[in-house]
Amino acid sequence: MSAAVDTAALASAAPQDERAARAPWLLSAPALLLFLGVLVIPLAMTVMLSFHDWGQYKGIEPVFTLKNWQEIATDPYYAEMFLRTFRIALLATLITAVFGAPEAYILNRMSGRWKGLFLLLILGPLLISVVARTLGWALLFGGNNGLVNKLLISLGLISTPLPFMFTETGIVIALAHVMMPFMVLSVWVALQRVDPQIENAAMSLGAGAFTIIRRIVLPQIIPGVLSGAIIVFSLSASAFATPAIIGGRRLKVAATLAYDEFLNTLNWPLGAAVAVLLLLALALIVVGSNALIERRYAEVFR
């Protein structure tokens, strides 16, 4: 805001105007050069790499070929792997939305001290090492007599132990846990913009608890849920640590497959193609759903 006033004031003097036009570029120049040299160029090199040839004995050959892209397009292994990646991401997103949104609502209605404590407890894990959190799930799942199975059996929900390690179910649960803080946070931010008096007004007009949630609360937090869902989905689809530890060596998703191609098989061009495809697919999904949401909820975002 103050900057807008500044530029207006500076516009009155011509030499100062010229300085004001140059200053932001001078200030950002070092970082711009850094990003150009060490981010834009490497990304461009990776896209190029995906069009290079590779052989077991000859290594990477810098010739133009569509071989890697054809292999991904025709071999059903890759279709299945990408399908698994997005299925896991979608399920994890659904779980975070179904449980995270009500929790954010409950948090928001707590009194100050409790609210602060539980926010710290629920959002704090976001900053704790993903490896440590996933290790916790590996311990909880651990074989047939893991704690989760013991709990489910003692509650009478299941009679025989369920396999969690090395299954998609296990990956989805652990990922939902890892991503949950993003959803709670996103809905919580949306709730901060809601006037609590509206709920009271609805109640004084005779609306029941269910009606208030359905007609007043839900419409106002849906944008928060959706933007949280976009974050959770894109992070889940590109997650590495959780699928690698819970899924083991055989249950591959896009990120773990790319890792294998780069550090075990050493077929870098193919790994680069998988990574570029993941990046493109995610960019399309995120940009597409952002546009949809903004059109649908234009008035809320304004």
Place this chain on the structure above:
Amino acid sequence: MRTNGPLALVFHAIFVTFMLAPIVVVCLVAFTPEGFLSLPTNGLSLRWFRAIANYPEFVHAFWISLGLGMLSSFVALLFAVPVALAIARYRFRGRDAVVALFLSPLMIPHVVLGIAFLRFFTSIGIGGSFAALLVAHVIVVFPFALRLTLAATTGMDRSIEMAAVSLGAGGWTLFRRVTLPLILPGVVSGWALAFIQSFDDLTMTVFLAAPGTETLPVRMFLYIQDNIDPLVTSVSASVIAITMTALILLDRFYGLDRVLAGKSDPGR
């Protein structure tokens, strides 16, 4: 209407249990007196914490992670503070594009970044070196450093600067004596958040680290891939303790929800 009913509180209790269970389990198992994975049912023991000292790979990886985190977040701030001043104070053509470029590492999957950096650093001949890790981490933590610095520079009271200028301060003095102290809380929080990001990063670093430059998350990940034993739980518990300390400091200093809210919506 403003209070939670009993059903909501039960849901809340289950939810909090779900969020904390894996973290608590790791910390509990770390104190087991047994030689295998188990909850410490008969007494607590520090044997697995002492065992870390006999495993130099973990100790070395810890120092690498610590040095890398502190250095990369510091370098990121050196680049980020001028950018934050430029973005907060000037409306210029291409401003939105500049912001998007600097926040882009948040939106590019880390596996893609890891591959791109691996390809780039190998081709210029510094693959697997600490320098390569440092540059890569500077790029990855840059958005976090920038966001909190930007919040501070945008919210700053410019009249104090004007007063300093009218008293004859200018250039470097103005920045060092007036501007920097005013934005310091944001800068320090940006440093802390950037440090945590660097300290915890696995996905990108796992592509770049070589034996000798393995960071702690990378060492832990490779160890877990082979086998899970109480040693890796005591290492994890130590990492959790370090992060918690940083977290509580960050919460006291700046407010955790503000720090994280900046993190949650990279688009804005």
